[in-house]
Amino acid sequence: MLSVSNVHKAFGDNEVLKGVSFSVEKGDVVAILGSSGSGKTTLLRCLEFFEKADQGTIKIGETQADLHTASRQKIHELRQKTSFVFQNYNLFNNKNAIENVELGLTKGHGVSKVRAKEIARRSLEEVGLADRFDYYPSELSGGQQQRVAIARALAVEPEVIFFDEPTSALDPELVGEVLETISKLAKKGVTMVIVTHEMAFARDVATKAIYMDKGVIVEQGEAKELFTHPKEERTRQFLSRFLEGYDYVI
Amino acid sequence: MNVDWKFVIEAFPQVLAYLPVTIELTVVAMTISLIIGTIFAYINFKKVKVASQIIRTYMSLIRGTPIVLQIFVIFHFGPYLLTEMFQKLNIQADVYSIKPIYYAFLALSLSTTVSIAEAVRAGLESIDKGQFESGLSVGMTEGQVLFNVVFPQAFTTAWPVLGNILVGLIKSSSLAFMLSVVEITGYARILGGGVLRYFESYICVFFIYIVVIKITELIMKKLEETKLVYRRRQC
The missing domain is CATH 3.40.50.300 (P-loop containing nucleotide triphosphate hydrolases)
Known part of the structure; x- marks a missing residue:
């Protein structure tokens, strides 16, 4: 379903990836x-695509692309x-927990506002944050922030996270x-x-x-x-x- | 020194009648500068090749010259350049029918744009690139991330500086008098000159500026509090 082949990436002289496939x-x-x-x-x-690989291809489902x-x-x-969960959470700082989840749905995937709210609630409940809907990232602990980030990644129903x-x-x-x-x-x-x-x-x-x-x-x-x-x-x-x-x- | 307080009281409403001109100059110049300044800030932030070099040159040109000089240039060469341009483009229009206030909008926007571009860029630089990446990772376009996530935060950071720029602009708007636009300071000068009561008429402007700027500061402060809600508590 996801296949990656022959990824090469160097930062200057430092070759970080030398042909990775899986x-x-x-x-x-x-x-x-x-x-x-x-x-x-x-x-x-x-x-x-946060870094531009020097070489390699990726295929997700039927969509194939050259990484370079x-x-x-x-x-x-x-x-x-796809969606991505980061080491340092990267929640949208100016949005509260539920808005963080909604934004990807409404803007990124064209889901209606009402439907997005519903999905966002469900996703946050799933990660055990039903009582933190209107908390801003600055008011959440690291673990809670990361769980919001997981809910956000999950809500858009990606093929792979x-x-x-x-x-x-x-x-x-x-x-x-x-x-x-x-x-x-x-x-x-x-x-x-x-x-x-x-x-x-x-x-x-x-x-x-x-x-x-x-x-x-x-x-x-x-x-x-x-x-x-x-x-x-x-x-x-x-x-x-x-x-x-x-x-x-x- | 004798202060004729009766004259102050008589003159006050007359001077105050020109406050809308001051406000118009400020609001129009601020709006133009905010739009163009933000675009400039973004181009500089992204380091777009040729465009950002042109903008940087423009910025150092404006920053390197006094605003009074810029006004002179606009006043003396503006109409001449426009006439040339109209002739080249075959536009039938009388350059001298353009109201002086339009030149004033331009003159005030030139330098304010530069200040705003730098304030907004500082705001943009303060944002972790992870904010961009997380937006992109949930399928948003760069534009969507920019308008929903990045700009709101950048403006919150830039807000106190933008407040300063706005207050500075209210005061600089008095320079429009050099372009024969009569606003409060300009009118106070005319009024005082007529009866040689400069001091009294300037007292009027003094109070008007103090009050207008205090109100502006309070509004900015209030708005800042509502914008800052997302930073309210640190865990």
Whole structure:
């Protein structure tokens, strides 16, 4: 349903992505793992056209585009089939929770105001924020903001939602509520691609896992398989810290 | 020094009668400057290649010259340039039938546009690019994000500066007298000159400006509070 092939991206001399390809089926939850600087976030940003890749193609459903030369129209068309959850939430600061969700529906997808309000209410209830409709982002905690962001991404009924380290900016005690929300979506069959450092979460929720290092995919496959029987030495090394059961990070 | 308070009281309503001219000059020049200034700000913010260079040149030209000089230039060369232009374009129109107040609108807008362009650009620069990205990610066009998300926030940030510019403009509007547009300061000069009672007639303008500007400040403050509602509490 989503297929990405041969993505290349360099910032100056620094080659961040060196030919990344993968595909996602409907209902898949794909976890992209890897240490910092391995190109995970850049990959996701290229797929949403926030960065212009040097080369590569993306296909969502029947819509195909070149990541380097896609026209404005094409980019817009593809963005309407996806949505994005950011590390630092990026809620519209001048809109309250329910308006944040409505805006994408009314402006981005031409849904009527009445219908948008209805969908927005339902989405916010789904992420457990039924009592925070008229709160502005400045009045919400990080976890609540991220859940509004998830509701906003969900409301437009995208074919796939990209998550860029959705819990990395959160206080440890708030991580749980966001992960729980994402797990709920996974159970509902929402297709998601998640860049994350939360290993236990990736193992338990993801159906597929991709391990990236230095701009290439080292290994990809069934999440359970990759976590329990990694084939590549590099993957094993990366996972070892997690598998040995350290539960603290300094 | 003898102040003829009776004359002050007599003159006050006469001077006040020209307040609409001051307000007209301010409102028209502010509106023109807001529209053009915002467009300039956006072009500079986006660093559009040739356009932003032209705008920057224009801005340093205007910033580098006194407003009095700009008025002289408009006053002396404006009609001449227009006559040339009308002849070239074959427009049958008498340049000298254009009312002086239109030249005043132009003169006041030139420099106000520059100030507003910079104030709005500062507002735009203060916005995280994530605001753009999140709008685009839910399928909005760049224009929709701009008008629903980015500009409302940019103007809130620029608001106090815009208030200053507006107050400055109210006062600069008195320069229109150089273009023979009679507003409150201009009329006070005429009135005072007639009977050599400059001081008294200037006292009238003094009070009018103080009150008008105080009211403007209060309105701006009130509007700022309603715009700031989204920043009301930090968690």
